[in-house]
Amino acid sequence: MASYLLPIDQGTTSSRAILFDRDGRGVAVAQEEFPQHFPHDGWVEHNPEDLWESVLRTCRQVLDKAGVDASAVAAIGITNQRETTLMWDRHTGEPIYNAIVWQDRRTAEACQALTDAGHDTLIRERSGLVIDPYFSASKLQWLLDNVDGARERAERGELAFGTVDSFLLWRLTGGQVHATDATNASRTALFNIHEQRWDEDLLALFGIPASLLPEVRDCSGDFGTTQPEWLGEALPIRGVAGDQQAALIGQACFEPGMTKSTYGTGCFMVLNTGDRAETSRNRLLTTVAYRLDGRVTYAMEGSIFVAGATVQWLRDGLKLFAEAAESEQLARSTRKGHGVYLVPAFTGLGAPHWDPQARGAIFGLTRDTGIAEIVAAGLQSVCYQTRDLQTCMNDDVAGRAGTLRVDGGMVGNDWVMQFLADMLGVAVDRPRTLETTALGAAYLAGLAIGWYADLDEIARLWHCERTFEPQMAEEERETLYAGWQDAVDRVKCR
Numbered sequence: 121m122a123s124y125l126l127p128i129d130q131g132t133t134s135s136r137a138i139l140f141d142r143d144g145r146g147v148a149v150a151q152e153e154f155p156q157h158f159p160h161d162g163w164v165e166h167n168p169e170d171l172w173e174s175v176l177r178t179c180r181q182v183l184d185k186a187g188v189d190a191s192a193v194a195a196i197g198i199t200n201q202r203e204t205t206l207m208w209d210r211h212t213g214e215p216i217y218n219a220i221v222w223q224d225r226r227t228a229e230a231c232q233a234l235t236d237a238g239h240d241t242l243i244r245e246r247s248g249l250v251i252d253p254y255f256s257a258s259k260l261q262w263l264l265d266n267v268d269g270a271r272e273r274a275e276r277g278e279l280a281f282g283t284v285d286s287f288l289l290w291r292l293t294g295g296q297v298h299a300t301d302a303t304n305a306s307r308t309a310l311f312n313i314h315e316q317r318w319d320e321d322l323l324a325l326f327g328i329p330a331s332l333l334p335e336v337r338d339c340s341g342d343f344g345t346t347q348p349e350w351l352g353e354a355l356p357i358r359g360v361a362g363d364q365q366a367a368l369i370g371q372a373c374f375e376p377g378m379t380k381s382t383y384g385t386g387c388f389m390v391l392n393t394g395d396r397a398e399t400s401r402n403r404l405l406t407t408v409a410y411r412l413d414g415r416v417t418y419a420m421e422g423s424i425f426v427a428g429a430t431v432q433w434l435r436d437g438l439k440l441f442a443e444a445a446e447s448e449q450l451a452r453s454t455r456k457g458h459g460v461y462l463v464p465a466f467t468g469l470g471a472p473h474w475d476p477q478a479r480g481a482i483f484g485l486t487r488d489t490g491i492a493e494i495v496a497a498g499l500q501s502v503c504y505q506t507r508d509l510q511t512c513m514n515d516d517v518a519g520r521a522g523t524l525r526v527d528g529g530m531v532g533n534d535w536v537m538q539f540l541a542d543m544l545g546v547a548v549d550r551p552r553t554l555e556t557t558a559l560g561a562a563y564l565a566g567l568a569i570g571w572y573a574d575l576d577e578i579a580r581l582w583h584c585e586r587t588f589e590p591q592m593a594e595e596e597r598e599t600l601y602a603g604w605q606d607a608v609d610r611v612k613c614r
Contacts (some may be wrong), residue, residue: 121192122191122193122194123141123192123194123299123531124140124141124147124186124193124194124476125139125140125141125142125194125197125562125565125566125571126138126139126140126179126182126193126195126196126197126355126359126562127195127196127199127359127558127559127561127562127565128175128179128197128198128558128561128562129139129199129200129363129557129561130174130175130197130198130199130200130201130203130219130285130288130427131201131205131383131385131557132222132223132245132386132429133153133154133385133429133432134151134152134153134154134174135151135152135154135175135227136150136151136152136213136611137149137150137178137179137182137327137519138150138182138558138559138562139182139183139188140241140559140562142559142566142571144553144562144563144581145553146160146555146559147186147554148186148487149176149182149185149555150175150177150179150181150182151178152174152178152181154167154170154171154174154222155167155170156167156220156610158192158371160607162224162226162228162467162468162476163224163226164220164221164223164224164467165218165221165223165224166218166221167218167539167543168208168215168287168374168600169220171284171287171288172287172291174195175288175428176350178227179350179351180351183351185362188354189242189353190351190352190353190355191353192230192503192560193351193355194356194565194569194571195355195356195357195359195565195566195568195569196355196356196357196359196567197357197358197359197360197361197558197560197562197563197564197565198285198343198357198359198360198561199285199360199361199362199366199557199561200283200284200285200288200304201221201222201284201363201385202222202283202303202304202307202362202363202364203254203255203258203308204219204220204221204222204283204284205219205220205256205259205260205263205281205283206219206220206281206283206286206287207260207263207267207274207279207280207282207332208221208279208280208290208296209273209278209279209280210278210279210286210298212278213295215287216263216273216279216458217263217267217270217608219284219287220262220263223254223385223386223425223467223468224252224253224259225407225467225468225476225549226253226262227253227257227258227259227261227262228253230253230261230262231251231252231253231258231259231476232259232412234251235251235356236323239251239325241320241324242322243322243325245311246313246314246321246322247306247309247310247311247319247322248306248313248384248397248406248407249307249309249404249405249406249407250405250474251309252289252474252476253468253476254425254470255306255307255308256283256308256310257308257309257310257326257328258309258326260281260308260310260326260328260332261326261327262330262585263341264327264328265327268269268334273575274329274331274332275329277331277352279311279332280298280331280334281292281328281333282300282334283300283304283307283308283337283362285300285301285304285362285488285591286299286300286304286334289340289343289344289357289360290367292344292346292347292350292357293343293344293345293346293357294347294349294360294541296344297343297357298332298334299335299336299337299342299343299344299360299489300334300336300337300360301336301337301338301339301360301367301411302336302337302338302339302407302410302411303339303361303362303365303366303407303409303410303414304360304361304362305334305408306407306408307316307337307407309322309326310323310326310333311336311545313397313406313407313408313416313418314397314413315340316336316416316563318330318333318336318370324507330413333578337360337416338362338411338412338413339359339360339369339410339411339564340358340359340361340412340565340567340568341350341358341568342356342358342385342435342568343357343358343359343360345355352362358564358568358569359561359563359564359565359566359567359568360561361410361560361561363382363384363557364382364387364390364409364421364557364562365390365407365408365409365419365491365560366557366558366559366560367380367382367388367527367528367556367557367560367599368376368380368390368392368419368560369525369559369560369563369564369578370527370553370555370556370559370560370561370562370563371525371551371556371560371582372391372578372581372582373392373525374392374575374576374579375392375394375580376393376394376396377391378392378525379389379392379523379524380389380524380525380526380527380556381506381509381525381526381527382518382526382527382556382557383428383502383526383527383528383529383531383536384428384528384529384530384557384573385426385427385428385432386424386425386426386427386428386429387424387502387505387506388421388422388423388424388426388527389421389422389506389509389510389513389524390407390409390419391420391513392409392417392419392519393409393418393419393420394417395415395416395417395418396418398418398420398516398517400512400516401515401516402472402508402511402538403472403473403474403512403516404420404421404422404472404512404516404558405421405422405471405473406419406421407419407420407421408476409562412490412567412575418497420513420517421471422470422472422499422508422512422513423470423471423508424470424471424502424505424509425465425466425467425468425469425470426464426465426466426467426480427502427505427528427530428433428528428529428530429464429466430462430498430499430501430502431444431447431498431499431530432504433466433498434447434495434498435447437444438494440491440494440495441491441495444529446534447448447495447498447499447522447534448533448534448535448536449490450491450492450496451495451535451536452535453492454493454496455493457596457600458484458493458496458497459484459486459603460482460483460485460489460493460494460497461483461484461497461500461501461504461604462480462481462483462497462498462500462501463478463480463481463483463607463608463610463611464498464501465478465480465611466480469611469612471509472509472512473608473612478612478613479611480611481607481611482497483606484497484603496506498534499535499539500539500543501604502530502540503539503540503543503544504601504604505538506540506543506544506601507543507601507604508522508608510544510546514608523546523547523548523549524540524546524547525548525549525555526540526548526549526550527549527555527556527557528554528557531550531554537550537586537588538588538591540588541588541590541591541601542591542597543592543597544590545590545594545597546590547587547588547589547590548587549584549587549614550584550586550587551582551583551584551585551586552583552584552585553583566578587608598605
């Protein structure tokens with residue numbers, strides 16, 4: 121008897137597969153990291169076969185860990201790193217180039233040219249996004265213009281474009297389904313979020329043939345069936361959402377004003393704005409939160425490019441500790457007000473600065489600065505960046521962002537969560553289930569097969585594990601934050 125939902129969580133540094141029961145409890149998890157490729161300064165790529173093979177292996181492993189076969193799975197959901205751009209041959213399924221990752225900055229000059237030409241208003245009004253290399257459109261344009269024969273093949277209808285969800289759907293279904301969902305489509309800068317269709321003017325602006333594009337579907341519904349050879353049985357795929365929107369669903373932020381912040385490779389703060397596509401005065405993004413039964417719920421989002429990746433850099437790049445968990449103990453050993461600021465602009469700055477040319481720096485070093493202070497500054501940078509986003513959202517949406525629900529790998533660090541609450545001056549709720557991105561994909565699949573009647577039933581499954589209340593005095597908070605703002609100003613190029 122089918123007892124579980126199997127969400128695939130294909131992230132920036134690893135792929136995960138998790139089995140959830142009907143109550144949203146994780147039964148088993150499998151995870152596999154894969155290589156990152158940096159061919160040039162500011163370029164970030166993945167081998168598409170690494171994405172596919174790690175997904176397939178983790179799905180098989182999680183079934184083995186749980187001691188069940190595929191017949192125990194009621195449905196599959198997919199959630200994915202967004203904006204990462206792939207193109208493949210429609211006949212063979214073979215990618216024509218590496219996946220260009222959302223962090224990649226190679227199209228910075230092309231994006232600046234669009235801005236200089238005055239196209240920012242059109243892109244903003246139609247897609248809800250700003251002009252930046254972050255989004256898929258300029259990456260897709262680069263592939264068409266720089267891979268030999270790509271544009272000619274695309275115009276002949278031989279190639280397909282997709283974000284990671286589309287690529288996985290294509291592979292899982294044996295090329296039967298070329299589709300995406302409304303959340304992933306809304307991150308391409310090619311999708312009209314108001315009319316819910318690919319926008320002809322945006323396609324023309326970026327020179328994208330419409331024949332490349334996947335069909336856009338609701339987040340919960342029929343996305344085809346897996347080929348039996350992959351997992352031993354044909355399984356229905358019934359939910360798809362980009363990772364941050366999936367986390368919003370997993371956190372049960374279904375009412376306007378509810379906010380979540382996910383701390384993975386990057387950090388993404390998302391505010392539910394209901395049926396209103398609110399426009400930010402502070403260069404935050406307007407995006408699709410989810411689309412169910414044809415009805416769109418919108419969100420305002422602030423995107424931070426580097427969060428958990430800072431910890432990874434401190435561990436693997438500087439080799440300041442062996443395991444990520446050691447960072448908490450090091451941070452706790454620092455003196456109060458150590459004065460060190462680490463700005464992790466390794467691939468530029470995201471919201472609200474949108475400066476692709478900025479680069480990282482460490483400020484405030486003295487003779488008594490040690491490893492602990494640098495590690496603490498790296499962890500604190502995530503909290504400072506979240507404060508940047510909170511400030512913008514409170515200005516944009518009349519202060520409706522209150523208690524913050526958090527998730528992602530970093531939120532298991534109590535020291536970081538307490539500093540986050542202190543820096544924001546609001547309560548921070550950590551849920552019982554930290555894998556909320558995968559959980560959101562599971563809920564979407566569960567909705568489609570009737571496991572859950574509606575979003576209210578899902579909301580009742582959310583439980584808080586711990587609340588972190590702010591303890592820092594206002595004067596200290598503002599002094600620390602002023603130091604951060606000064607450090608950011610020093611690395612900005614525009």
